[in-house]
Amino acid sequence: MLQARGRIAALALPVGLGLAATLCAVAATFLAARMLAAVLGLAPGAGWSDLLLAALLALLSAGLALAGEETQLRAGEAIRARLRGEGFARLLALGPADRRGVGEKAVLLVDRIEALDGFFARWLPAAALAVLAPALVLLAVASFDGRSALVLLLAGLLVPVSMALAGIGAARESRRQMEALGRLGGRFLDRLRGLATLVQFNRAEAEAQALGRAAEEFRTRTLRVLRVAFLSTAGMELLAAGSIVILAWRHGALLGAGHPDPVAGIFCILAVPAFFQPLRVFSQAYHEAMAARGAASDLQALLDRPHRPGLLLDTVPPRVALAFTDVTWRPDPERPPALDRLTFAVAPGETLLLVGPSGAGKSSVLRLLMGFGRPDSGRIAVNGQDALRLDPTELRRITAYMGQRAHLFAGTIRENIALARPDAAAAKVERAAEAARVLHFTRDLPEGLDTRVGEGGFGLSGGQAQRVALARAFLRDAPLVLLDEPTAHLDPANEAALLEGISRLVAGRTAIVATHSPILRGLSPRVLDLGALARVG
Known part of the structure; x- marks a missing residue:
């Protein structure tokens, strides 16, 4: 994960685009609150201009979000290409000193580096947006109602707690899943290369059964990772639903008793999805980051393997003794x-x-x-x-x-x-x-x-x-x-x-x-x- 250093500039653009998309979403939410209050007869002033502006802001927010995802993917591709080049160079330098099979090396440089995409392309920008974007929404909500902002703040603080509880198990299961994938991929490629020899010695059926057992182990590990991921997602949705219920109960009671600012009350309720959207993306990226950490263990050991730099020759000697x-x-x-x-x-x-x-x-x-x-x-x-x-x-x-x-x-x-x-x-x-x-x-x-x-x-x-x-x-x-x-x-x-x-x-x-x-x-x-x-x- 040390490879993330020096890449902050490449990730600054997707973070900036994500913040801009959040601002547009907040503005569109406010306009939607004004129109809904007007439809309910709680506040005057909304018109077709508000509807048109809200639609434009929603489209702009979606466009900025897509642009942010595209820049994230490009940044992730650049970092993975750099990692693959460094890993390949180290394997070439080690040569026969690295006793892993060809299949294991192929899985290391292809599958495991691809598994890092979630860390570089999604986790790093999502982690920044999970702090900055909800803060913008909180400021907007706090400008209308401080207690509503406090409710959202408490719910937001509980999100890392639920993620950490699920993340401990997710990291462990993801690491085991990657180990199982490495064994499966390495065994498959090595046996495929020696298929003629296996057939000659009547070992094809036995090796097919061994591959089946390795595939079954990988399937089991994958399902365990998904189970932990679903538990974390359920915790996130429970917090979001609870926030909506609390804010709806609070402002619904006030609206019925003559709310001093109906637009603000409706806005606070409608702002909950905008508040939790960056946290939801962060939660999804968190599981990908856990999977990336499981994939990075062997890769990090390869890249961090001590290299003893030696003397360099000015020219190649014409004769050697x-x-x-x-x-x-x-x-x-x-x-x-x-x-x-x-x-x-x-x-x-x-x-x-x-x-x-x-x-x-x-x-x-x-x-x-x-x-x-x-x-x-x-x-x-x-x-x-x-x-x-x-x-x-x-x-x-x-x-x-x-x-x-x-x-x-x-x-x-x-x-x-x-x-x-x-x-x-x-x-x-x-x-x-x-x-x-x-x-x-x-x-x-x-x-x-x-x-x-x-x-x-x-x-x-x-x-x-x-x-x-x-x-x-x-x-x-x-x-x-x-x-x-x-x-x-x-x-x-x-x-x-x-x-x-x-x-x-x-x-x-x-x-x-x-x-x-x-x-x-x-x-x-x-x-x-x-x-x-x-x-x-």
Whole structure:
């Protein structure tokens, strides 16, 4: 909720429009009181001009209210866009260090930020109007009858009390509802991505039942939130009805006995809806604010996660030397260390092959070099300097990475290659595509590099997608190349074709290649068997 700071100027306009709408409503109410008093024969003076002016004021009040809602929505959209950008940037910076599943991250950045709309777009302006607008109505009523204003004031003071009583339960239930939504959304997306595997192992029916239980939990939580919200709304309506009853009893008795100012008496009764309307909006927004607080818990933990700023590089060094000295890293406290006193060195322009069984620590070495983790002990040196003093983004700046499976986004092949360096000229993108042999298959496509592919590389084979990933590494042109099983899941023909491009990529660069492939053993005579080191340790 600290994101609301600095946005007061953006919210001042909807508050101002709301106050103007309230003034118009009060003036229209007074004119309606004059006309009603004239119709009842209690006071003279009302005419067609009063009816026309009251109608114009009512239309103006409605127009101002709509304009206020529009400005609230725009202010809320701007704040949510800023939050989504900051949250996405933090998730990118954390990378694999954030152990949440893809589904949970998607729910966090989409559903939970959208749930904050009620706080920014409605709660903040409604909170201001809940104080200022009723105060204007009270001043107008007090100018005619002080006791009527006192009745409204007491009723207004009871509104926060009833809201607080219901709000305690609403906040708790909203938080549980958002937690249930996060579990449901994350589970659904993750299982959808692995649907083929679930079917293969005959787990589809079991997972469908688990999703049904998660959906039922979310339904139950939602109904509990609605139940609390209805109780709060009932309290608000009870206060409004009670105020009307008291004022009608008071002024009705006076009207029957010769009211000194019939217009004022009728106005005090008719002003009750105008007094409670901002409070009613405030009550509705209050429940949205409670839901937003429930949605903001995980988001706030992400945005407030401590960031250790490090040193920045003036320029990217043309060559890189690496050294690990007694590096120990235990990313999960409940499991053995991923790396235990690991020591090795790589000279500039040299390629080191990391081999060993799964779980030996090959990917852990790459994660540390990309700044997605910090070792518990030991030293990582880049060109003789402590790499841990650098900002993690600087480590990624000097690195070109290629993993087991290239993720391609919906767009053209050219755009997917350019992700490695968005400011690169078209000629550089084409040279990178040529070096990775992407042009060998795009020449047969109708639009060449501008051929569109679907999300996840739909339309390309696995080997073609890996060539696009290789082209990204060429375009990045970084002095340090990190490859994590780049030929996994490829048939021998595609693996041999990709090996040719990888050989050109690592030539003259410092490279660390994690692999099980016998073919990749030909890249370098330097091989570090992490499995053997673990057995010796």
